[in-house]
Every structure is written in C-alpha cells, then in structure tokens.
Amino acid sequence: MPTSKPNRSVKLFFRLYFLLIFGSMGMLMAYMSLHYDQLGFSGIQISTIMIVGSAAVILIAPRYGLVFDRASNKRLVLIGSLSVMALSLGSIAWLKAFVPVLLFWTIYRAVQGPFYSTSENLSYSVASKSTEKGTSSFGSIRLWGSIGYAVSTLIAGWIYQNYGFTYNTIAFLVVVALSIVVLLLLPGSVFDISGETKQEQLSLSAVLKLIVDHRFLWLMALALAISDPVQDGIRAFEPIYMQHLGLEAGMIGLANSLSALGEVPFMIYADRVIRKVGVKQIIMIVFVFDIIRRLAVWFFPSAGIVFITSVMTSASFTFRLVCSITLINMILPKNVTSTANALIGVTMFGIGYMLSNALSGFIYDRYGNREIYLVGAGLCVISLILALSAGELETKFGQNYSDRLIEEAG
Template sequence: MEATLKQGESTGKTAFPLFYFFVFFAFGTLLPLLSVYLQEVAGLSGAEIGMIMSISPVTTIFVQPIWGMITDYTRKPVLVLTIALFATSLIGLLYSFVDEYRWLVVMAILLASAQSAIVPISDSIALHYVQKNGKKYGSIRLWGSIGFAVAVLVGGWLSDRFALVAIFYLFSSMLMLSGLLAWRLPKESQPMKSETLQGMAQLFQIPQFVLLLIATFLIFGPILANNFYFGIFIKQLGGTLTGIGIAFLLAAGSEAPFMKMADQLIHRFGMVPLLMFASAVSCARWLFYFFEPPLFFVYITAVVQGLSVGLVIPAALQYVRDIAPKQVRATAVSLYSAVGNGLGVWFCTFIGGYMLDRGHIGDVYLFFSICTFVGMLSLIGISLCNAKKFPFRKGEKA
C-alpha cells in the first residue's frame, strides 16, 4: 500500500507539470490570436467578433457544470478529461477549415462544449493530489503559465512567418499530446456521499460561496476577456503579430513566480486579503489601458498580470475547495469556473465587442476596470461574513 502511494506521488510529480505545460501551451497558441484571425482572415466586424468570442463562455455556463456532475457520478476524472482533450483537439482542427460566420458560430459552440471540461477537471485532480501528498498547487499550476507564455511567442512568430491558420494546427497537436499525458495522472477519486444536485443546493446556502461567484463574475470576466482583446489592442497601438506574442509572453510568463509563491502568501496574509490586493492591481491596469498609452509602457505593465492572475487563481480555487462539501468539490469547482470562465467572460466579451464597434479599444478597458472595482465590493462582503464568523455551511464555523 505504501509502495503504491509512493509510486502515485512520483508519477504525479512529473506528470502534472508536463500536462499543465502542454494544455496551456495549446490555449496560448489559439486564444490570444483568435480575435486577430477573425478580424484579419475571416473579415468579421467588431460586433461579430464579440459574438463569436462570447459564445465560448456562455456555452461554458451550461456545459461545464454537466461535466462536473459526470465526473462526480462516474468517479473517473482522468477518463472524462482524456475524452474532452481529444474531442477539443479534433474540433480545433476542423475550426481551421471554416470561414463563414454561421459556421464559425457552430464551431465556437462545439469547441467550447468540449474545452470547458479541461481546466476544472484538471484542477480538481491536481488539488486532490496536492492535498493527499502535501504538495503545493501553485508549484504545479505555474507550469501552465509557462506553457501559455512560450506558446503565444511561438504562435505569434509562426503566424508572422507563415499564416494565422497555424494557430489551429498547433492548438490541436498540443491537446492530442496532453490527452496522452493525462493517462499518467493519478486516477483515484473521492467517493460520493450525497446526490450532486443536493450538494449544489447546499453550496448556494453558503454566503461566502455566493459572494465569491459574484466576485468571480466581475473580476475573472475582464481578466479572461482580455485574452481576446489584448491582441487587437496591441495591433491598434502599432504592434505586430510577433509583438502580440511578446506582450503575452511578458504577461503570462510573469504569472509563474507568483503562483510558486502563492501558497506562502496565502498562509501569511490570508486568501481574501490576497484576492483583494490582486483585484486592485487588475483594476488599475485596465484603467491605465483606457488612456491607450505608448506600446512600450503596455509591454512593461503586462508583467502586472503575473501579480494579479498568479495570485487570484490559486487563492480563489483553494477558497472554493475549503468551503465546499467534500462530496461535491468537483461540482463546486465546475460551478465556480462556469461563472468566471463562462458567464463573466461572456458578459465582458460580448459587451466589449459592441464597445469596440461603437467607440475605441480604450472604452473596452474602462468597462473592465469598472467591473473589477464592483467585484472588489463582493470580496469586502466575504470579509464581513468571515469577521462575523458566519458559518461556511450548516454545522461548521468559518
């Protein structure tokens, strides 16, 4: 038994970094340049781009919780994850053959339906592993940021040298490789102790969880929607496709060191204060971009993303795990991801597209800063609940 545990710990130690690196390498090749592809190759308008890009997060709202319930029910997260990875890879490849608006809508729905399972299930597996083996989630998740950072530079360079369609081929191949690596991840899962729907109802009885969903909607929405508009922002300031890659390299690459330090900072300052600080930094960044500063200063301030994203992701995810009942943690993570990665991103992306059509790119970032500021008020609400020692859930004190 002890030998089996040590083998699982050793396998996870090497498998998780490689897996996260290649998964986010795939995301990094497609997401930052997809809006540029839709604008320059497909010839879509700002409103059409906003519609296409917002389809992904709004589809996630409905599909991601279903993936979480399937995972909780089957207790085979690695199998479900592998299926999602190969399905996303195939759809991403088919995406490259489509150029009509109506078919781009269809492909966006299919891609989002498959892709929405990848991050929450991966995170659920990783968090179960680190808690069981005394590891640090931030030390694993930072490899995703490194992969994303490298990918945007490689994707931008290949697109400049060959064609923008290269992003789909790179995306598909990296996810296929990730699917093979997924089988090296730990396959154990936690047993179900209650019905998933009952667990979801229990989650909404936790004030801190509800407030965190609101904060996630308003803070994560702009952070992730920025991946869609940052490339257009760089282009309008005079940057090239390679320049977009450099900007994302600086932004995503700076996340890794903060993720590595996240566990220590959480232990020292607490999750909610850390979320407040990181959100304030994001708010200031979006407001700065509203004034459309010189490209040089955009490159410099891109590293601020490391501080905000690198701290927000581990702290928020750990907080969700801490306040959720054990038997529905996968569902809680999926629901949390659906609100931030789904509803919040859809809202910010959709409204951003119309603002881009009717104004300029700076207006999009002013909107992002306002959303983030309001989201910080929800974090204050969580602090007040904790200060009053409001119970996380029935029968348990905060």
C-alpha cells in the same frame, strides 16, 4: 522511502500533463481574435462568437463537473474532452464563413471551460495527497501550465508571423495528441478522490445550494466572476488594439509569454502568501491592482503601456485562481469540488464573460478600444464593493450539513 517515489513520479507526469494542455491552448488562443479580424468579422461578430461560446459553457460546465465527480473512469472523460477540443478548434483554420466558425467555437468552448477547471481542481487533489514535504502546493503543479502557455505562445507568435494561422493549428493538434498520451500513462490513483459515497449523490441543485448558503463564498465568487482578467472583454480585443497601436504578432505573442512566465513565481508562493495575509485581503488587493492597471491604459493609451499592463495580468490571474480553488476546497465537501468549481470557475465566470464581452463589442464598434479599459476598471470597482460586503471567512460545512442536503433532496 517507498511511498515518496511513486508520489514523485505521479507529480512529474501531472506537471507534464499541465505543461502540454496549457501549451496546446497557447498555440491558438492569443491569435483567435487576429484570425477573426483577418476574416473580416466586425466587433459585434467577434463578441457574438465569444458570448455564444460562453453561453454553451454556462449550460454544460455544471453537468460536466457532476459527470466527472460521479464517473467511474475519470481518465476517459478527460481524453474524450481533449478529442472534442481538437476536432472543433482544429477545424476553424479551414473555415471562412461566420456561422460555421461560430458553431465550432461554441463546441470547443462548451468542453474547454469545464475541462480546464476540472484539471485544475484535480491538481489540487493530487497536491493535497502528496507525501513530499515542501512541494505539495497547488501552485507548484499549476505553474507548469503557465510555463507551457508561455513557451507555446512565444513559439506560436513566430509561427503565426512567418507561416500563418493554419500552421498554428497543426502545432495545436500535435500538442493535444501528446497530452492524450500522457493521460494514458498516468496511474489510476491520480483519478481517485476520497470521500463518502453519500457525498457523491449530491444533485446539482444541492451543490448550488451549498455555494449560495455560504455568504462569503457566494459574494467572493460573484466578485471574482464579473472582473476576471483572463475572460473579460479587454482580453478579447487587446490583441487587435496592440496591432492597431503598431505591435506585430511576435510582440503580441511575447506579451502573452511574459505574462504566463510571470505567473511562475506567483504560483510558487501564492499558497503561502494567502495563508499568511488572508484570502479576503489578497482578493481585495488584486481588485485594487486591476483598477489601477485598467485606468493606466485609459489615461496613457500607448503600445508600451498596453504591453506592460497585459504582462502584469500574471499577478492578478494567479492570485484570483489560487484563491478561488482554495476557497472551494476549504469550504465544500471533497466529492463535490469539481462540480462546484465548474459552477463557480466556469458558469459564473462565463456569465461575467458574456456581459463584459457584450459591453466591449458595443463600445469597440462605436467608440474604440481605449474605452473598453474604462469599463474594465468599473467592473473591478463593483468587484471590490462585493468583496468588502462579503464578511469574514467561515468554513461551516461539514458532513452533517451534506447529509441534511441529501435528505432534503429525497
């Protein structure tokens, strides 16, 4: 059929794009805390780096989403973001002092958070516009990011162990450059988001009002934000804990690789499972699952248990991500989804990240790494309570509601 071939080509390029952008992240992210530890930074200093970076994300992400939603050249926004990320994170390997490292990490995080959330939201749009039957789910595209991250962290562990952090950085820069090439090759139709012109004029405060006014979306967003397993304090200190328990860098990289590879089957079936079981039910199951994972390390603190529970992050992360993206795109007008996804997936999650890392840095310096897992379990309990109080899903926002918000905004 004439229309299916271009669609297939677009999706192939977009899968390659996801493979590369997440592959670039895998080259460095799992080893940042080890690098900071080698530089002699304390737990409080490491937490400060993470917290200040999150503060930058909170300030920048909503504006980034708004700029992307309104930009006439969305491709240029993404290419510019990748360039800034390469220059900032790519410089840290050659820095030794705390303040310069903090500055460049903050610049990187300010762009990285909204860049990835915007790319994920864009992939949802690409999947929903596909004419191919059976391969149009968000997960079927996003899983290539998991594969890219899994492969790159495995390679990165070998590079780190044999050659050092500087060579990880060089590999990161090469993969970012390839990502930019793929972006340039993507057809312009990928960046076209259909919707009313009026919807494009919604202000940031109007988009925030859309989110807060929907009780289910607002409480679920809060619940997901305060216990995100990829951005919590446990994730920041887990590589150090693994190293203290006797695991080498290669094994730490293997844990990250297996976790990312574990996301692949969940990504394939997540959309179908969510439709069959229900968004609220899946989110609550995930919270209970995470409580059990965190308490397992608290009761049985060993290298093997930490390794296994780290790998099991794949199930939690996948369903949290797909549920979050699905809720935003089900409930809110299409032409504000990038802004809304930045507000929820980056800003709100960033606040949760700051609180979790502040607690974790304090506890790490005074009590050790094991107690951080108890804090993580407590945050998951709070998330479960919020989810239970959210009520039932109601998709009440339509064109009339958006028009009324525009009129109220003047």
